[in-house]
Amino acid sequence: MSTFNVYMTGVGGQGIGMLSEILLRAADHAGLTVKSVDTHGLAQRGGIVISQLRIGEDARTPLISAQSADLVVALERHEALRGARTALKQGGVLIYYDTVWQPLPVRLGEEAEVTAADIQRICQARQARLIQVESSDMTDVRMQNMVMLAQIARQGLISQLSPKHFLQAMGDLMDGALLEANQVIFEEQRQ
Amino acid sequence: MKHMGEMLLRPDAFHEIVMANTALVRAMVEAGTRVITSYPGSPTPEIAAAIQSIPAARRPFYFEFSTNEKVATEVAYGASVNGHLSTVFFKSVGLNVAADIFVQLSLMNLIGGLVVVLGDDPGANSSQNEQDNRHYARLAYTPVLEPADPTEVYLYYKEAARLSRREQMPVIVRLTTHVCHAKQKVAFSAWQPAPFEKAPRFDVANGPYIPLPAYVGEHKQKTLAKLARVREFAESSDLIERMGAPDKARGVITWGLPALSLLDVLAGVDPRPDILKLGITYPLASKRIIEFLKGHQEVLILEELDDLMENEIKALAFDAGLTTKIIGKRDASDWIGEYTPDKVRAIVHKVWPDLIPALPETVEEMQVPDRPPQMCPGCGHRSAFHAIKQALAKSDITVADIGCHTLGYLPPYEMGQLLMCMGASTGMGSGLALFNETRKVVVFMGDSTFFHAGLPGIINALHNRHNITMIVMENGTTAMTGHQNHAGTGRNFNQETDKIPIRKVLEGLGVSAIFEIDTYQQKQLTALVQQAVAVEGFSVVIARHPCMLKFGREQRRKPGFEPHRVAIDQEVCERIHTCVAQFGCPSFVRGEDGQIDINPELCIGDGSCVQVCPAGAIQPPFKTGV
Numbered sequence: 001m002s003t004f005n006v007y008m009t010g011v012g013g014q015g016i017g018m019l020s021e022i023l024l025r026a027a028d029h030a031g032l033t034v035k036s037v038d039t040h041g042l043a044q045r046g047g048i049v050i051s052q053l054r055i056g057e058d059a060r061t062p063l064i065s066a067q068s069a070d071l072v073v074a075l076e077r078h079e080a081l082r083g084a085r086t087a088l089k090q091g092g093v094l095i096y097y098d099t100v101w102q103p104l105p106v107r108l109g110e111e112a113e114v115t116a117a118d119i120q121r122i123c124q125a126r127q128a129r130l131i132q133v134e135s136s137d138m139t140d141v142r143m144q145n146m147v148m149l150a151q152i153a154r155q156g157l158i159s160q161l162s163p164k165h166f167l168q169a170m171g172d173l174m175d176g177a178l179l180e181a182n183q184v185i186f187e188e189q190r191q
Numbered sequence: 192m193k194h195m196g197e198m199l200l201r202p203d204a205f206h207e208i209v210m211a212n213t214a215l216v217r218a219m220v221e222a223g224t225r226v227i228t229s230y231p232g233s234p235t236p237e238i239a240a241a242i243q244s245i246p247a248a249r250r251p252f253y254f255e256f257s258t259n260e261k262v263a264t265e266v267a268y269g270a271s272v273n274g275h276l277s278t279v280f281f282k283s284v285g286l287n288v289a290a291d292i293f294v295q296l297s298l299m300n301l302i303g304g305l306v307v308v309l310g311d312d313p314g315a316n317s318s319q320n321e322q323d324n325r326h327y328a329r330l331a332y333t334p335v336l337e338p339a340d341p342t343e344v345y346l347y348y349k350e351a352a353r354l355s356r357r358e359q360m361p362v363i364v365r366l367t368t369h370v371c372h373a374k375q376k377v378a379f380s381a382w383q384p385a386p387f388e389k390a391p392r393f394d395v396a397n398g399p400y401i402p403l404p405a406y407v408g409e410h411k412q413k414t415l416a417k418l419a420r421v422r423e424f425a426e427s428s429d430l431i432e433r434m435g436a437p438d439k440a441r442g443v444i445t446w447g448l449p450a451l452s453l454l455d456v457l458a459g460v461d462p463r464p465d466i467l468k469l470g471i472t473y474p475l476a477s478k479r480i481i482e483f484l485k486g487h488q489e490v491l492i493l494e495e496l497d498d499l500m501e502n503e504i505k506a507l508a509f510d511a512g513l514t515t516k517i518i519g520k521r522d523a524s525d526w527i528g529e530y531t532p533d534k535v536r537a538i539v540h541k542v543w544p545d546l547i548p549a550l551p552e553t554v555e556e557m558q559v560p561d562r563p564p565q566m567c568p569g570c571g572h573r574s575a576f577h578a579i580k581q582a583l584a585k586s587d588i589t590v591a592d593i594g595c596h597t598l599g600y601l602p603p604y605e606m607g608q609l610l611m612c613m614g615a616s617t618g619m620g621s622g623l624a625l626f627n628e629t630r631k632v633v634v635f636m637g638d639s640t641f642f643h644a645g646l647p648g649i650i651n652a653l654h655n656r657h658n659i660t661m662i663v664m665e666n667g668t669t670a671m672t673g674h675q676n677h678a679g680t681g682r683n684f685n686q687e688t689d690k691i692p693i694r695k696v697l698e699g700l701g702v703s704a705i706f707e708i709d710t711y712q713q714k715q716l717t718a719l720v721q722q723a724v725a726v727e728g729f730s731v732v733i734a735r736h737p738c739m740l741k742f743g744r745e746q747r748r749k750p751g752f753e754p755h756r757v758a759i760d761q762e763v764c765e766r767i768h769t770c771v772a773q774f775g776c777p778s779f780v781r782g783e784d785g786q787i788d789i790n791p792e793l794c795i796g797d798g799s800c801v802q803v804c805p806a807g808a809i810q811p812p813f814k815t816g817v
Contacts, residue, residue, distance in 0.1 A: 036375075
């Protein structure tokens with residue numbers, strides 16, 4: 001079986017770690033061999049968080065080579081462009097949550113904000129499928145990762161994983177009201 | 192929900208998906224480790240997080256965060272000579288702090304055993320350098336085991352513990368950032384708690400434990416004999432393995448994450464070079480290495496960071512009269528950075544261009560604005576820097592220390608122009624103040640750092656009458672590494688304890704000029720800093736505000752919590768941009784036309800920004816009604 005590489009990126013505080021842990025455990029529930037690693041130097045302080053996940057028996061490290069991710073998942077628009085540049089392979093899939101957390105040079109007025117058109121351009125260049133996700137009624141920012149998870153399930157972006165596996169993984173990691181709230185979002189969004 | 196603490200104490204054998212840092216804790220449990228100490232630092236704090244998941248009363252060992260890495264090592268040493276298997280863990284540069292005791296450990300008879308777990312950081316993901324701590328291992332005659340993934344971390348720790356107990360000497364388990372943080376399914380063994388023997392077994396007859404000059408030669412001889420036995424052990428250990436095709440032409444000697452990167456890179460390559468993977472990297476299993484060299488025409492030493500192994504292996508080959516071509520580092524790039532699959536591909540291609548193709552050229556398509564780490568919304572340090580900057584002349588010198596406040600060096604604040612290591616700011620500032628009659632020297636220090644290594648520099652500044660102002664950036668926690676307690680917080684890892692108030696410590700040392708204020712009082716803080724720098728001699732400003740990341744999380748968990756945020760009154764806003772360009776909270780959004788808005792996903796409604804707008808356009812925090 002060939003390796004399936006998932007590259008997840010966002011800004012510290014967006015819940016990349018939880019999203020990645022759910023995918024990791026979902027892959028395990030599906031009986032797949034899987035490895036992952038989070039890179040989060042000073043991410044807690046508004047820096048970039050990256051999580052890499054590799055499904056398949058041939059993957060020896062959890063580290064994805066340049067431009068060889070089958071799926072790039074981004075929780076923010078600037079990081080979608082950065083993640084696509086770094087990791088997206090020719091013919092891969094980019095899914096991103098279209099919110100903007102302006103990086104410092106944009107706030108200082110030194111550089112322009114990345115636009116949705118920029119994301120379209122890079123996907124065209126890579127002949128990649130682009131999925132833009134928005135959920136304007138999602139007031140709790142910490143739930144955006146669940147919206148993304150639901151979209152990954154709904155669109156079958158990781159073909160070996162089914163919603164059942166995602167729900168099992170969520171059950172491993174959460175309980176009580178938190179689990180319930182996340183399950184509700186997951187089920188609503190994947191319809 | 193799976194509970195990590197329950198998992199770590201399971202009596203039966205089981206499989207679980209874990210981070211290597213978590214697998215390490217299960218290994219400690221199974222090995223019968225009794226005393227574990229540390230000081231927080233990336234990439235190791237998750238080890239303590241895993242320990243914390245076990246309720247204190249059920250932990251089969253004692254754990255503490257010590258004041259610093261040296262003290263942590265001292266505590267582990269004391270426990271070991273009392274008969275308890277001990278472990279100390281910390282980040283790469285922590286070993287510099289611990290070095291004074293660490294270099295002597297192998298010369299003593301550690302009857303309980305002692306494993307030193309190092310979190311090295313090739314690539315400097317979260318450290319001030321990428322120092323290669325294998326140098327220290329050789330300096331201190333201490334064996335080194337280097338696992339590559341979570342399963343190996345679990346198995347190698349247990350091997351290190353056995354080895355350490357058997358030889359009664361320290362053993363290093365050297366991890367690197369992406370080994371610590373890697374996650375995969377690990378097969379764990381069964382575990383039955385053994386009765387805890389509390390009796391102190393310290394006995395001078397096991398020593399001598401006094402490193403008098405007269406004993407040094409004798410100590411060293413014993414240590415070298417132990418090392419020789421570890422070398423013999425390595426010759427037959429299954430931590431050293433042949434992986435790969437029996438190719439007679441080419442071989443690679445490697446270990447740790449680079450070994451796995453190599454396997455990723457060589458997938459599908461035929462003929463594939465032979466691989467000797469070393470789990471024990473000091474002392475070297477010379478016989479097995481010579482045998483491997485003999486079997487090949489060319490051998491690449493794939494070695495992350497410095498060239499220690501390359502030199503040792505070349506010396507072995509020279510002594511054995513071998514003609515094998517040994518290929519080591521070619522240029523500076525081989526010395527720098529983490530050996531990821533991409534890096535290893537580039538190196539192997541450079542050595543054997545016919546074996547694998549080069550990395551594809553990266554096409555520079557579109558630029559993305561950098562995203563440097565930022566102080567969080569509401570951070571008290573932001574208010575502090577904004578206020579302090581207004582108290583100082585542009586030519587004044589500001590010295591940073593380690594911690595979240597280090598981020599002040601970035602625009603728009605540019606406060607803290609020099610940085611070295613924990614607690615160094617007062618000493619460096621004192622040097623900068625010598626012969627200096629024109630430029631004020633202001634040094635910063637966080638509260639955890641104050642206790643870690645700050646005191647000697649402060650006492651020196653007082654004792655030698657240096658003319659500097661220290662600003663204590665007190666946020667009530669060890670924020671950057673994940674909110675660990677410290678001596679000033681009133682809680683240790685295990686229980687409530689007495690606070691050691693920084694102000695009282697300073698008063699006790701005889702500091703007479705101490706100013707103190709909450710950093711949100713920006714105007715008053717500016718005035719206090721002006722007063723402090725006017726003082727001849729050593730003055731202190733305690734600039735206090737709780738870490739808002741921690742405080743915000745605690746608030747959100749309380750029943751009845753109501754989120755707040757600020758807003759911009761567009762009628763009043765004159766687009767002066769003090770808020771976004773000087774105060775610089777990440778919650779401000781700059782439109783293409785210069786309009787300022789608030790990002791509701793980021794604003795926490797702390798209101799510290801309201802006072803910075805000259806036009807008064809920032810409306811005070813209001814309930815967002817969620």
